Amino acid sequence: MNEASLIGLCAATVSFGALLYLAALGEMVSEKAGILNLGVEGMMAMGAVTGFMTALEFGNPWLALAVAVMAGALTALLHGWFTVVLGAEQVVSGLSLTILGLGLAAYLGKNAVGRPPGAVLAPVDWPLLSDIRWLGPVLFQQSPMVYLSVLAGVVVWFVLSRTRTGLALRAAGESASTADAAGHSVVGLRLTAVAVGGGLAGASGAYLTLSLTPQWAEGITAGRGWIAVALVIFGAWKPGRVALGALLFGGTLALKTRLQTFGVEFSPILLSMLPYLLTIGVLVVISVRARNRPSPAPASLGIAYRREER
Amino acid sequence: MSRPVLIRREQALRGGQPLSFAIGLVVALTIGIVLLLGAGHDPVAVYERMFVAALGDPDSWSVTLNRAVPLGLAGLAVAIAGSMGLWNIGAEGQILAGAMMAAGVARIGEGWPGPVLVTAILVGGVVGGGLWALGPAVARSRIGVNEILTTLMLNEVALRLTQWLIHGPWKDPDSFNFPLAPMIPDHGRLPALFGRAHVGVIVALVVIVLFAVAVNRTAWGFELRVAGSSGATARYAGISLERKTAAVLVMAGGVAGLAGGIELAGTADRLTEGISNGFGYAGIIVAALALMRPSGVAAVAVLFGAVQIGGQSIQTMGVSSSVSTILQALILFGAIGAGVLSRYQVRMVPGDPDDPGGDGVQVGGTT
Numbered sequence: 001m002n003e004a005s006l007i008g009l010c011a012a013t014v015s016f017g018a019l020l021y022l023a024a025l026g027e028m029v030s031e032k033a034g035i036l037n038l039g040v041e042g043m044m045a046m047g048a049v050t051g052f053m054t055a056l057e058f059g060n061p062w063l064a065l066a067v068a069v070m071a072g073a074l075t076a077l078l079h080g081w082f083t084v085v086l087g088a089e090q091v092v093s094g095l096s097l098t099i100l101g102l103g104l105a106a107y108l109g110k111n112a113v114g115r116p117p118g119a120v121l122a123p124v125d126w127p128l129l130s131d132i133r134w135l136g137p138v139l140f141q142q143s144p145m146v147y148l149s150v151l152a153g154v155v156v157w158f159v160l161s162r163t164r165t166g167l168a169l170r171a172a173g174e175s176a177s178t179a180d181a182a183g184h185s186v187v188g189l190r191l192t193a194v195a196v197g198g199g200l201a202g203a204s205g206a207y208l209t210l211s212l213t214p215q216w217a218e219g220i221t222a223g224r225g226w227i228a229v230a231l232v233i234f235g236a237w238k239p240g241r242v243a244l245g246a247l248l249f250g251g252t253l254a255l256k257t258r259l260q261t262f263g264v265e266f267s268p269i270l271l272s273m274l275p276y277l278l279t280i281g282v283l284v285v286i287s288v289r290a291r292n293r294p295s296p297a298p299a300s301l302g303i304a305y306r307r308e309e310r
Numbered sequence: 311m312s313r314p315v316l317i318r319r320e321q322a323l324r325g326g327q328p329l330s331f332a333i334g335l336v337v338a339l340t341i342g343i344v345l346l347l348g349a350g351h352d353p354v355a356v357y358e359r360m361f362v363a364a365l366g367d368p369d370s371w372s373v374t375l376n377r378a379v380p381l382g383l384a385g386l387a388v389a390i391a392g393s394m395g396l397w398n399i400g401a402e403g404q405i406l407a408g409a410m411m412a413a414g415v416a417r418i419g420e421g422w423p424g425p426v427l428v429t430a431i432l433v434g435g436v437v438g439g440g441l442w443a444l445g446p447a448v449a450r451s452r453i454g455v456n457e458i459l460t461t462l463m464l465n466e467v468a469l470r471l472t473q474w475l476i477h478g479p480w481k482d483p484d485s486f487n488f489p490l491a492p493m494i495p496d497h498g499r500l501p502a503l504f505g506r507a508h509v510g511v512i513v514a515l516v517v518i519v520l521f522a523v524a525v526n527r528t529a530w531g532f533e534l535r536v537a538g539s540s541g542a543t544a545r546y547a548g549i550s551l552e553r554k555t556a557a558v559l560v561m562a563g564g565v566a567g568l569a570g571g572i573e574l575a576g577t578a579d580r581l582t583e584g585i586s587n588g589f590g591y592a593g594i595i596v597a598a599l600a601l602m603r604p605s606g607v608a609a610v611a612v613l614f615g616a617v618q619i620g621g622q623s624i625q626t627m628g629v630s631s632s633v634s635t636i637l638q639a640l641i642l643f644g645a646i647g648a649g650v651l652s653r654y655q656v657r658m659v660p661g662d663p664d665d666p667g668g669d670g671v672q673v674g675g676t677t
Contacts, residue, residue, distance in 0.1 A: 038399075038462070082643065086650045091397055091458060092598040093646065095591055096639045103635030107345065110630050218632075226466050233459060269474040276463040280445075283463075287455040302458075 005261050009254055010138040017243075017250030018142075018149040019207050023228035024235070024242050025149070025156055026200025030076070031232055032160060033193030034173035034300040038094030039079050040201050041225030042101020047072040047202025049109040052209035052216040056118035064119060065206050072202015073195040075101055080194035084187055087304035098225070106218045117214040121145060121207075145207040152200060157239040169193055173298035176305035186305050201225070224253075230279035236286070236296040249275040314658055327601055330652055331610075334599075334645030338637045345636065351629055359627060360620025360634075372505030374615045376577055379514040380405065380586070381618075382611030383569035384593025385600060386518050387439075387562040391457075392602030393525050394558050395538035400446065400461025401566040402590025403468035404439035408567025410472060411438025412574045413480070413581040416494040424497035431498055432513065432571045439567015440560045442468060447559035451552045457559060465590065473583045480581065491581040500576040510572035515608065517565060522605035534558065566590065592618075595642045614638060 023040055030037045037043075051068030055061055079097045082088040124147065126140040160166040171179035172189040180186050204224075209216055227249055234249075235242030252275055256268040286295055343353040364374045384401040391398035398404075415434035419427045442464060449455035475491065482492040500508035525531035537544035537551055544551055569589065578585045596614055600606030621634020 036458075078643070082646055086647065088646045088650065089598065091399065092594060092642070095399070095594050096642045099588070099591060099595070099635060100639035100643070103632040103639060106632035107349070107630050107636060110349075110632075223466055223469075226462065229459075230463060267474055267478060269470050269477060273467045273470045276466045280460055280463050283455050283459055284449060284453065287449070287453045290454070 005258065007134060007137050009251075009258055010134075011142070012254035012258075013247060013251040014138060014142060014146060015212060015250070016253040017247040018146040019204055019212060020224060020227055020231055020250055020253075021243055021246035022145070022149045022152060022204035022207060023201045023225060024231035024246060025152055025239065026072075026197035026204070027228050028197075028232045028235070028237055028239065028242055029156060029160075029169075029193050029200070030197030031301055032173045032237060032298055033169050033190045034176060034298055034303065034305070035080070035083055035190050035194050035197075036090045036094060036302045037076060037079050037097070037194060037197060038091060038229060039076065039097025039101060040228050041221055041223070042098040042105075043072045043075045043198045043201035044101075044205035044208070044221045044225045044228075045105035046075045046101045047205030048209040048220055049105040049112070049205075049216055050202075051206030052117065052214075053109065053112055054118075055120075055210060056112060056115065059119045061119040061121045061210050064210055065121070065203065068202045068206030068210075069199040070202070072205065073199040076194050076198020076201070077191065079198075080191045083304065084190045084194065087306055090302050090304070102219075102221075109216045109218070112216045113218065114215070117210065119210070120214045121211040143207065143211040145203070145211055148203070149207075152203075153239050153243055160239070170298070172305075173300055176300050176303070180305070180307060190305075201228070204228070227275050230275055233286075233297075234275075234279050234282050236282075237298065238296070248278075327606075327649065327652075330645045330648035331599055331641075333648035334641040334643070335613075337644030337647070338640035341640055342633060342637055345633065346629070349629075351627070356624050356627060356629055356633070359624050360617075363623030364616035364620040369505040370619070372503070372507035374612065374619045375507050375511045376615075377619050378608075378611040378615035379510045379576070380569040380573055380589040381592055381596055381614050382518055382608050383514050383565050383572070384589045385596030385607040385611055386521055386593075386604055387566035387569075387590075388594050388597035389600060389602045389604045389607055390521060390525070390565065391558055391562045392597055393531070393538055393604070394534045394554065395541075396450070396555065396559060397458040398443070398461055398559060398562045398566075399458050399594065400443060400464050400563070400590070401569075401593045402586050402588070403461070403465035404442045404563040404566035405570040405573070405586040405590050406465075406468040406472050407442035407563075408435035408437075408439035408570025409574045409578075409581055409585045410468075410475060410570075411435060411441070411567070412571035413475075413491060413494065416498050416574070417480075419498070420495050427495070427498040428500060428575060431494070431575045432568060435567045435569070435571020435574070436564040437567065439570060440564035442567065443559050443563020447556040447563070450559065451556040469583065472581065472585070476581060476583060482580075493580045494575065498575055499579065500572065508572075508576040510576040513568070513572065517568065518604060518608050521565070522603075522607075525604050566593070592638060595638060598642060599645055617641075 023044055027040055047068035050071040051064040054067040055064035079093050082093045083090045121144050123141050124144050129140040130136045168179060168184040169189050172186045176186045208220060231242055231245045231249060234245040252271055256272050259266055259268050346353040346356055363370055365371060387401045388398050412431045412435040415430050419430050446457045446460040449460055450457040477489045480491045482490050500510050503509055503511055533549045537549055537554055541551060573585050592614060596607060596610045599610045617634050617637050621631050625631050
């Protein structure tokens with residue numbers, strides 16, 4: 001194991017961490033408002049394919065990112081329409097959204113498979129900072145998406161915990177009838193949260209095809225949407241803890257391709273089980289603790305709100 | 311000024327579900343036409359090919375029925391848990407676990423006589439799937455761990471365990487270094503029924519009927535449904551929720567695992583990482599369309615089998631097989647939408663749209 005490969009591992013940990021963080025942050029916003037969206041994988045795929053194809057067509061990576069965010073948000077709003085407005089089962093609708101998103105992405109991207117990218121989000125080279133030994137390559141030569149994910153995390157934290165809108169949104173997820181009685185529109189808040197969540201998942205998908213592995217292939221999301229769902233639980237619905245979890249889970253993704261380089265005789269496939277097993281562990285701990293203290297999960301998560309039944 | 315509101319009906323419309331299903335199908339096929347036209351295909355020709363390939367003659371029926379087996383059993387695995395108000399999202403992983411266990415049995419029992427080996431493979435599938443659901447079952451019944459999330463996470467774990475077996479310990483030495491598990495012995499395969507259909511079709515149908523009867527017609531099933539509709543009522547009536555919860559989830563896992571065993575011995579003939587191929591997730595849609603009733607699962611599964619087999623056939627016309635994936639999800643969304651409308655009626659009521667008063671849910675209201 002030499003210094004260069006260790007730096008490479010750390011840099012990749014940050015890259016993968018940011019990828020997971022964007023999607024997990026989106027899922028967290030949605031869940032905070034009370035809507036479980038198991039369609040992350042599908043929304044990521046939609047963002048990934050629309051971003052890649054926009055870049056092919058117009059050659060502008062930022063326009064591509066914007067389109068991917070829109071595509072993710074629109075895909076999510078389908079879930080929003082069915083679960084928030086019509087009160088359909090969130091689990092069924094979300095899983096169907098994953099199936100629909102993956103199918104639609106494969107259909108749309110059929111002719112983009114194997115083509116070189118039309119544009120990429122090139123790494124930012126921060127003046128002075130990028131030259132720092134160790135820290136430079138790990139933190140200051142990353143894709144702009146890494147910095148955007150940090151920004152998104154700060155914005156989400158600020159809005160959720162420091163603004164009235166955030167308070168109302170959390171109220172919609174904790175006790176929808178209370179939020180309603182306080183004069184907030186539960187439907188409006190929840191739809192907004194779902195759309196924001198989808199936009200972030202779309203951005204995560206675009207990060208994949210515009211920067212991390214700049215190409216489109218069916219199944220490119222490779223189950224990372226599920227890791228994002230896991231991360232929200234692992235991070236106990238808190239932006240900071242989700243970020244730490246993202247680095248940890250990102251680390252397992254980064255390590256997966258590098259185990260052999262480090263001379264470790266352990267199957268990379270078995271290593272990739274780790275995020276899911278850790279999350280199950282956290283779920284058990286949360287439940288055991290729930291006997292003495294409240295669960296960190298939003299109380300109305302997964303429950304449809306119909307005013308007539310309040 | 312008047313505005314539309316949804317008013318909940320006293321009772322759901324009779325025959326609402328088959329109608330919703332039909333509406334979902336029409337909606338899906340209509341959107342499918344738009345997609346096909348957008349990609350420059352002839353929708354009529356594509357749909358005709360799909361129909362003929364899936365349901366055109368006995369041979370295509372046999373393929374469709376084979377496909378309906380894992381879909382129906384996965385749907386049943388979701389519906390059994392759903393009858394008790396539990397979510398088994400883990401059929402995908404349970405199918406894989408069943409297939410792994412069944413493949414293990416096939417390795418050990420190579421020298422056993424055919425009928426013994428076939429039976430052992432199927433039993434192995436049941437045991438594997440049941441064991442895979444055991445963790446979530448115990449965690450849910452003992453400490454209340456959310457089964458949606460544990461079963462979901464275990465899907466990804468099962469997938470990686472399967473990959474590891476195929477790439478590692480169970481890799482076929484004669485596969486020229488491809489990550490392929492060896493074929494199961496010939497006498498371990500499921501006997502044929504007609505055309506390409508295997509006896510798995512009968513096994514699955516019997517299991518589905520047994521569970522439909524058990525849930526709808528026995529005291530056990532009644533307790534299950536009471537527990538599903540109200541935990542408090544069930545506890546008051548002296549029904550032990552803990553044991554029932556665990557038993558139901560393990561049974562659901564066993565049913566999904568049986569699908570894994572049948573796929574191994576019936577169609578795949580070797581353990582592959584794609585042996586479940588999303589059947590577990592499609593099973594959730596199947597169960598949702600059957601309103602979580604075991605009795606409705608078989609019919610929906612045959613239709614979904616037809617859509618999937620039809621979807622594979624159009625690849626030769628240069629049409630992406632993802633069309634069938636899209637159709638399956640759209641059928642569900644269309645049916646959910648129609649299902650809501652069958653439970654509600656739309657009425658125009660006078661009033662200011664900004665006035666939050668009123669008894670109904672405002673249609674599309676974001677105010």
